[in-house]
Amino acid sequence: MPPSPTAIRRRVGYRLRELRNRVGMTTIEAAAVIGGSDAKISRLERGLTPLRPGDVLLLLDCYGGIERDERDLLVQLAGDSGRRGWWQAYELPEWFNLYIGLESAASSISNFETLLIPGLLQTADYTRALVRQAQPTATAERVDRIVDARLKRQGRLTGDDPIRLRAVVGEAALHCVVGTPDVMRAQFAQLARLSESPNIELRLVPFSSPAYAPYGRPVVILDFPEPSDPGLVYFDHLGKGVYVEEEAHIATHRQAFEMLVGGALSTEDSARLFADRG
The missing domain is CATH 1.10.260.40 (lambda repressor-like DNA-binding domains)
Incomplete structure (x- = not known):
């Protein structure tokens, strides 16, 4: 790409x-x-x-x-710099086009999700069921476009120069049913497989973790190749993207993310748990 x-x-x-x-x-x-x-x-x-x-x-x-x-x-x-990105062909909301553009430029991503599986790790069926639940009036064609766009984003995880992904998933995501039980089992099986990828660090943070409550808000931290680029923090809130770009605030969010990592299960224990549910 x-x-x-x-x-x-x-x-x-x-x-x-x-x-x-x-x-x-x-x-x-x-x-x-x-x-x-x-x-x-x-x-x-x-x-x-x-x-x-x-x-x-x-x-x-x-x-x-x-x-x-x-x-x-x-x-x-x-x-x-003014040419269209591949994502613009999918007719996604403009505020989300900006995020995908930034994601496509990133060299590493740190993502904590409380209720759902991170988008870059979702199966097609999980994404489809999620979109249908969130947008019940969407046409089948519209749903397919959103699913296809998400799968294309996942291409950053493979290839000759894959992006590094650190994903922390809240325990609630294990119990928040998206689609059918078969969809959930297939999703957990995929998480277990992806846990073996050298560029993916996948952990589950249990409800009992002391970090869950104080830092339990979905967040994405993007880092970029340029050494002078401080990165940015992204929140998806009420149908729009919110960005944090002040270096001091970015540092605070990085510290909070590391607290979540420290309070999460090991990558090995997390993979075993996903495999047991798959």
Whole structure:
């Protein structure tokens, strides 16, 4: 799968931030160069909006300090940043398109789910039953599109350069029935199989864990390849995506996630439990 436009935007954006910081310019000063606002510069540097090659060229000429080859490459990448991602063909909500773009650009994902199996680990039947329960008026075609999109996202878990996934599942997900008992058994059997993947760390956190109550909120933490990229935290709340991008707050969520990992069963015990239910 080629680099996503979101991955391109983050790569160029964080390089622009490095260059701006190196010359000591503020976002307000940089915004004046392209006739925009400091909010626009912030969004460009965080990879949240397509880049205009002309804007990138003006900023690079202002910042200076890079070789011509890199300058030309960054301008070329800016032109590629506006192309459609594969996920946009599935007609998903725009707020979720942004998340999938970020997920596709990530190098690792940390995910805690309280009631459901994480999307990247769901079987097709589990996803289909979940969508039908959540959207009872959806057409069969609409349900199939959502299922197909989710299965395509799971392609990041395999291949030559698979993403690293750390998934912690709350005990409630064992008892929250999605679909039929056969669907649930097949889902648990898949979790047991996926537990053997070297790039997947899968744990179950029991109700008895001291970390369950204080940190028991679904959360996704995305990390990206660029060393200077602090990552971000994502919540799916009431039909929209909520992002945490302040580094101090991200650090707090990372600490909470590690508390959940520390209070969870080992990967071996978790795999055995899933296998017993499969």
